[in-house]
Amino acid sequence: MKSLIVNTAAIFALGFSYAQIEDAGPVNNPADGIIDGVVLKEHVPTKRMIPYEFVREADVMWMKRVWQTIDLRERMNHTLYYPHDEITPAGEWVKHGERWSLWTIIRHNIINGKLTVFLPYNPNNMFSEWDGDQLKYPLYPQQGLTYFTDSVYREKLVYCLGKMGPQSDVPEVDEYGDPIIITLPDGTESFKYPPADTLWYTSKDIIQYRIKEEWFFDKERSVLDQRILALAPVVYQKGIDAQGNESISGTMELFWLYFPHCRFVFNNYFSYNDKNDAQWMSFDDLFWKRRFTSFIYKESNGFDRKIETYRSGVDALRESERIKEEIRTFEHDVWDY
Numbered sequence: 357m358k359s360l361i362v363n364t365a366a367i368f369a370l371g372f373s374y375a376q377i378e379d380a381g382p383v384n385n386p387a388d389g390i391i392d393g394v395v396l397k398e399h400v401p402t403k404r405m406i407p408y409e410f411v412r413e414a415d416v417m418w419m420k421r422v423w424q425t426i427d428l429r430e431r432m433n434h435t436l437y438y439p440h441d442e443i444t445p446a447g448e449w450v451k452h453g454e455r456w457s458l459w460t461i462i463r464h465n466i467i468n469g470k471l472t473v474f475l476p477y478n479p480n481n482m483f484s485e486w487d488g489d490q491l492k493y494p495l496y497p498q499q500g501l502t503y504f505t506d507s508v509y510r511e512k513l514v515y516c517l518g519k520m521g522p523q524s525d526v527p528e529v530d531e532y533g534d535p536i537i538i539t540l541p542d543g544t545e546s547f548k549y550p551p552a553d554t555l556w557y558t559s560k561d562i563i564q565y566r567i568k569e570e571w572f573f574d575k576e577r578s579v580l581d582q583r584i585l586a587l588a589p590v591v592y593q594k595g596i597d598a599q600g601n602e603s604i605s606g607t608m609e610l611f612w613l614y615f616p617h618c619r620f621v622f623n624n625y626f627s628y629n630d631k632n633d634a635q636w637m638s639f640d641d642l643f644w645k646r647r648f649t650s651f652i653y654k655e656s657n658g659f660d661r662k663i664e665t666y667r668s669g670v671d672a673l674r675e676s677e678r679i680k681e682e683i684r685t686f687e688h689d690v691w692d693y
């Protein structure tokens with residue numbers, strides 16, 4: 357009888373845990389009553405986020421704002437980059453069954469309405485300065501609607517989560533197999549072509565993440581601390597030359613996210629630990645513990661300019677290291693008697 361009670365309680369606990377973590381990404385509970393492993397890994401998907409320490413303005417005696425780039429090609433950042441997801445020609449989103457990349461997590465929660473997208477430029481002026489890191493241009497669905505029910509909101513998100521593919525050169529045909537001809541606004545006639553397909557960005561398309569953060573010294577706790585304020589995924593900006601060949605012309609920010617809101621989401625998704633499979637941390641823990649490598653591309657300055665405007669190549673990297681060393685030196689000087 358005691359064994360029956362214990363088994364029943366275990367099954368109930370398993371079902372209760374899975375119900376809690378069902379929308380927090382993949383877990384090792386592929387089916388009812390099945391655990392893919394020794395234990396049910398429920399700590400990360402169900403744990404509560406650790407709040408930031410409260411800081412008074414009067415206690416901040418020094419502050420430096422910097423913008424950094426996390427290059428996903430670097431080995432230490434592969435945890436953010438892998439595993440890759442895929443979108444089939446039929447439009448089905450195929451995600452990894454055990455863990456997700458940071459882009460998969462972001463895209464999933466934008467679609468589900470848990471993360472708010474901030475456009476990288478003024479939507480009313482396409483040629484305005486790209487100042488999305490200031491988080492001035494949020495994108496919301498209509499009141500009471502979602503990504504799945506608000507067609508206008510969904511269409512705007514296309515430019516954040518994907519891009520329009522090339523226009524087909526094969527005209528649509530009628531029931532008899534003849535090309536459909538339409539009259540254009542200027543009175544001329546032309547074939548009717550199917551609308552261009554949307555090419556959704558997948559995790560392999562994300563080459564960098566840019567973060568905006570502040571380093572500050574809190575005299576009440578006597579610590580040099582940092583807070584990430586915003587995060588942006590970056591892709592290659594590509595163009596077509598006269599010969600029809602695709603070439604890379606630079607990089608482009610897709611959108612910005614308010615990082616304190618992202619923490620509530622990142623807190624419940626596993627990130628990979630290549631040293632110990634029993635000690636997978638959450639993505640929030642990864643950012644909290646600075647388990648990534650990055651370089652500074654801008655610091656707060658009187659000219660409001662990026663490093664690339666006055667340094668290039670190796671000199672830009674040296675300037676980035678100089679700024680980092682300046683921050684470390686300040687902390688050292690505080691305790692140097």
